[in-house]
Amino acid sequence: EVQLLESGGGLVQPGGSLRLSCAASGFDFSNYAMAWVRQAPGKGLEWVSGIAGSNGATNYADSVKGRFTMSRDTSKNTLYLQMDSLRAEDTAVYYCAKTGGRYFLFDYWGQGTLVTVSP
Amino acid sequence: EIVMTQSPATLSVSPGERATLSCRASQYVSTNLAWYQQKPGQAPRLLIYGASTRATGIAARFSGSGSGTEFTLTISSLQSEDFAIYYCQQYNHWPTAFGQGTRLEIK
Numbered sequence A: 001e002v003q004l005l006e007s008g009g010g011l012v013q014p015g016g017s018l019r020l021s022c023a024a025s026g027f028d029f030s031n032y033a034m035a036w037v038r039q040a041p042g043k044g045l046e047w048v049s050g051i052a053g054s055n056g057a058t059n060y061a062d063s064v065k066g067r068f069t070m071s072r073d074t075s076k077n078t079l080y081l082q083m084d085s086l087r088a089e090d091t092a093v094y095y096c097a098k099t100g101g102r103y104f105l106f107d108y109w110g111q112g113t114l115v116t117v118s119p
Numbered sequence B: 001e002i003v004m005t006q007s008p009a010t011l012s013v014s015p016g017e018r019a020t021l022s023c024r025a026s027q028y029v030s031t032n033l034a035w036y037q038q039k040p041g042q043a044p045r046l047l048i049y050g051a052s053t054r055a056t057g058i059a060a061r062f063s064g065s066g067s068g069t070e071f072t073l074t075i076s077s078l079q080s081e082d083f084a085i086y087y088c089q090q091y092n093h094w095p096t097a098f099g100q101g102t103r104l105e106i107k
Helices: none
Strands: A003-007 A010-012 A018-025 A034-039 A045-051 A058-060 A068-073 A078-083 A092-099 A106-109 A113-117 B004-007 B010-013 B019-025 B033-038 B045-049 B062-067 B070-075 B085-090 B102-106
Touching: A003 A092, A018 A034, A018 A092, A018 A113, A034 A078, A034 A106, A045 A068, A045 A078, A045 A092, A058 A068, A078 A092, A106 B045, B004 B085, B010 B019, B019 B033, B019 B085, B019 B102, B033 B062, B045 B062, B070 B085
Parallel strands: A010 A113, B010 B102
Antiparallel strands: A003 A018, A018 A078, A034 A045, A034 A092, A045 A058, A068 A078, A092 A106, A092 A113, B004 B019, B019 B070, B033 B045, B033 B085, B062 B070, B085 B102
């Protein structure tokens, strides 16, 4: 059974940093692309970043490029999102998601972790 | 970037009736279109991919159709557990894009 468990969310001041983690199990983690998708309170879904399964190459939405860094540790089956220079508009539930067959097709999602950026 | 537009924003339907949700892409996306269901406090769940293929474990009352720029999600006979928000997503072009969602509520 595929399981994705996020952690690391919380309250942070504008300009601060936070690192999210996503522990994965139930599938061959190193062979699948993964992603972070966020959802601001009461809003829709926004893709944030992705990492390729084959070579670990990453890419980012323009809204977070240069501030967020996605990485993975295949020995721990864990995905990370380092978030720096946080802004109020980064406030959201952050989901990690596994891709299935296509880079942006998300077949399993974690339960999400809430990040609140506020003074 | 591709913009996904869903209609209506809110759909009120009685249990047992049919619901039809629409999604339009601002550019051609072939059949690289997915639908997700999200209930309050839960993560999204993949329902349909490839515009018309049901994901694992998804009930047969859910069906998708369309190609190019116009897509439809149909729920043939609404059950109580189907009242939720539905999002479409194109995964043909970088970056991926989601629609703003259709809230399906009980009439």
